Amino acid sequence: MRNAVAVTLPADWRDFFALTKPRVMSLVIFTGLCGLIAAPGSINPVIGFTAVLCIALGAGGAAALNQWWEADLDAGMKRTASRPLPAGRLARGDALAFGIILSALSVIVMGLGVHWLAAGLLAVSIFYYAVIYTIWLKPRTPQNIVIGGGAGAFPPMIGWVAVTGEITLMPVLLFAIIFFWTPPHFWALALFVKSDYAKVGIPMMPVVAGERSTRRQILLYALVLLPVAIAPWLVGGAGAFYGGAALVLSLSFLALTLPVAFRVQTKEDAMLPEKRLFGFSIVYLFALFAALVADRVAAAQGWIQGSIA
Amino acid sequence: MSPEEETEIKRRQRSRNIVLGSVLLFFVALFYAITIVRMGD
Structure with missing residues (x-):
């Protein structure tokens, strides 16, 4: 396994964006939005937009934390070797800071702007993906996909709860x-x-x-x-x-x-x-x-x- | 540091500043909108 190359140039903003796994995020946005629209009751469009934005930001933060932790693994696999961290285009510490800031921002804005129960669920889902799945169980059990599926299952639930305020x-x-x-x-x-x-x-x-x-x-x-x-x-x-x-x-x-x-x-x-x-x-x-x-x-x-x- | 590197660093810093500035402006607008909506609750 090779280590990430030392970075001297300031990272391009596109590499920070790539860290949020935009393609995964599009599915997260879709299911989150569906949960929000399908929920009974109404939500102000501005608040609804904020809720979906926070779900997306939280998913992006969790994805950044995932890649911060797995940089060495990603370097060893063909499919992931060109990601910003293993390719050496981004410093590891920057990715960690970016992931933490996005995650914290998403939860705080969700809580203040939308609903604290939705914010709590969002925090749980980020912790679940970044820590329970990525750090703890993914390298330990072949049931890792079953467990990881739990993380992907949160968005429609959070979207729904953003409207109703109850589970x-x-x-x-x-x-x-x-x-x-x-x-x-x-x-x-x-x-x-x-x-x-x-x-x-x-x-x-x-x-x-x-x-x-x-x-x-x-x-x-x-x-x-x-x-x-x-x-x-x-x-x-x-x-x-x-x-x-x-x-x-x-x-x-x-x-x-x-x-x-x-x-x-x-x-x-x-x-x-x-x-x-x-x-x-x-x-x-x-x-x-x-x-x-x-x-x-x-x-x-x-x-x-x-x-x- | 070569002149090429110097230019590249300047270019990246500039594009990062523009993106970050836009994101901050967006959040200013969003918080303003949220505040207006919530005051009506």
Whole structure:
């Protein structure tokens, strides 16, 4: 493992921006915004904007802290070796300070401007990702993706709580949907992308438990995801439009996991079922949350019947 | 330090200052808007 090169030039601002993992942040913004819009009640647009901004800033801060901690690991992997820290374009201490400032700023602004419960959840999610996941459990257990999924599951819950000011069943269900969605989503990718996690000592599931076991677990999570995804409709938190969409989407998801679950990789395998599952998993999450928002907005406008939970 | 390095340092400092200044101005505007909205609560 090589150490980061000493930095003499002042870092370019784009490298600080790259530290926030902007592509991950776009999914965080989307799910956070969906939670905010789907929640019953109304929120002033300025406050709603502030809430989503704080969720994004918190995610950016957590991502910076993650890369500060993993700079040496990233240097050892092809996919991540060109990130600002391992490439030596940014000093490690600067990344740490940047991560802490973003994280603290996001929580404080959320608390003062929006709601302290949402701010508390945001603080918990940053701590969970940067410390419990990155520092503690990711290098120690092949269940790391399951645990990391918990961090990605916070945004819609925080968006929801920013409006309602209380944790009810619905935001918890939104959390659960992303939580159970993450492992099949990531493991499908891990099956067809030759990663060098093993080289740097990160125990990813396909490496530790083997391909067969990983494939079975993908199916297991997809099976749990189905009832969790339609639960918002079953408990009356969303209408039949969402229920129908969730059912169709989840059954399709399950159908795509079946070939992945019961096959074995051959030599020169194109890994098409795995790629198909991974591609659909992204469509699935976007479509599911979009359906929830459409359902809730339509109900609130009186276009369709549906209880406001 | 070569003149090229000198220019590069100046360029980066300048772009960083512009970005940081814009971010601070944005927060000034945001806090102003939040304050106005919250006073109406």
